[in-house]
Amino acid sequence: MSVTVLVGAQWGDEGKGKIIDVLTRDVDMVIRFQGGNNAGHTVEIGDQKYVLHLIPSGIFRPDTINIIGNGLVVDPLALQEEMEGLIKRGIAVKNLQLSDKAHLIMPYHKLMDAMKEGQLAEGKKIGTTKRGIGPAYTDKADRCGIRALELLDLAEFRVHFTEQAEKYNRIFAAAGQETLDIDAEWLQLKAAAEYLKPYIKDTVLEVNQAARAGKNILFEGAQGALLDVDHGTYPFVTSSNTTSGGACTGSGLSPRYIQDVYGVIKAYTTRVGEGPFQTELHGPEGEALRKAGNEYGATTGRPRRCGWFDAVASRYSCMVNGINKLAITKLDVLDRLPEVKLCVAYDIDGKRYEEMPSDSRLLYKVKPVYETLPGWMCSTDHVSCWDDLPEKAKKYLRRLAELVDAEIGIVSVGPNRSQTFEL
Numbered sequence: 001m002s003v004t005v006l007v008g009a010q011w012g013d014e015g016k017g018k019i020i021d022v023l024t025r026d027v028d029m030v031i032r033f034q035g036g037n038n039a040g041h042t043v044e045i046g047d048q049k050y051v052l053h054l055i056p057s058g059i060f061r062p063d064t065i066n067i068i069g070n071g072l073v074v075d076p077l078a079l080q081e082e083m084e085g086l087i088k089r090g091i092a093v094k095n096l097q098l099s100d101k102a103h104l105i106m107p108y109h110k111l112m113d114a115m116k117e118g119q120l121a122e123g124k125k126i127g128t129t130k131r132g133i134g135p136a137y138t139d140k141a142d143r144c145g146i147r148a149l150e151l152l153d154l155a156e157f158r159v160h161f162t163e164q165a166e167k168y169n170r171i172f173a174a175a176g177q178e179t180l181d182i183d184a185e186w187l188q189l190k191a192a193a194e195y196l197k198p199y200i201k202d203t204v205l206e207v208n209q210a211a212r213a214g215k216n217i218l219f220e221g222a223q224g225a226l227l228d229v230d231h232g233t234y235p236f237v238t239s240s241n242t243t244s245g246g247a248c249t250g251s252g253l254s255p256r257y258i259q260d261v262y263g264v265i266k267a268y269t270t271r272v273g274e275g276p277f278q279t280e281l282h283g284p285e286g287e288a289l290r291k292a293g294n295e296y297g298a299t300t301g302r303p304r305r306c307g308w309f310d311a312v313a314s315r316y317s318c319m320v321n322g323i324n325k326l327a328i329t330k331l332d333v334l335d336r337l338p339e340v341k342l343c344v345a346y347d348i349d350g351k352r353y354e355e356m357p358s359d360s361r362l363l364y365k366v367k368p369v370y371e372t373l374p375g376w377m378c379s380t381d382h383v384s385c386w387d388d389l390p391e392k393a394k395k396y397l398r399r400l401a402e403l404v405d406a407e408i409g410i411v412s413v414g415p416n417r418s419q420t421f422e423l
């Protein structure tokens, strides 16, 4: 039996979908434990490319059970659309389960997300995906959320939804914003509820039974550690616990079972949305990385901000997550660079910081202290084992791992399932 948690160790978009797809070879169950359809996990199999938002990346293996855990916020319309999209492409979703305790994103959450972002001044905006994630988690904490189990009783669901939608409409009207057509929204929700009913389960039981039976379980994190609501660059974060601890609360499995924590880390750094980004490259250098790495959001299509690898932030992330194995992705993107840089410390107002400060305001002032290494200037996208990597690429990876204090477990040199090797 093995229970492994896989998390993003930066600001998301590290290539988790692909690594999960590789790891699911020997896995009986894949569990998403936080976030919602703000995530976009890209999996390429042969010449087919799939982008998953809510459905776990184990869905392509018919014998793997895929669980959308209680820790997520789920937009029922988006989930139905994603399931139908897969079915159309010949991927069965019979092996999918939705936790009856997962909270639902309702149409008013999406409107509220957009309204709140619109009201924030420049410099204070979060740059959310506008999927309603924050407002849905707010209602969960405020104890007025609607859970998936309510979809099983349409009469009660309608009463609860109408009551909440009317409350939100009063807020929208007072702010001079458009209000919801509650009856029209209800018709769509009712159809989605009927579609999703067979998939709603007490997944906490399923997960614990699987663990007790010695099954191999993989937790699929979404976003990244630096977007964690407690440990990230607050307030420029998402609204869930993206770090490994969230796997337990978001699934109902005890921490006693967890053995390994994989941290997926890009060979450089990217961020979408607003907030501090200590090693961001502005101008042509950043643009070149964006182009080489095709750095555009899988969910929103927004261009990602790009920069050098930040070992200070990543070391912090490895510590908080307890990462013992690294999966380093997109090494090939650096193939053509004459030199590569690793940020080893921060200079803030003339003072050297070896650890990441908690105050995001300080992070805006960071002058990165770089260690520069020679680039390998040759293609790595065909490499299938560690020994075949160019010596200079190995040196870069070894130094990166040493700086973040974790071991390399997997290296990825391209988007396809085949462009990955384990060490």
Ligand code: IMP
Pocket: 011, 012, 013, 038, 039, 040, 126, 127, 128, 129, 130, 131, 132, 133, 134, 222, 223, 224, 227, 236, 237, 238, 239, 272, 273, 274
């Ligand atoms: P929200 O999760 O939509 O509320 O957005 C909050 C912040 O998290 C914004 O900066 C988003 O760009 C960022 N974010 C949310 N999901 C992802 C993701 O899957 N990858 C990268 N950034 C994300």
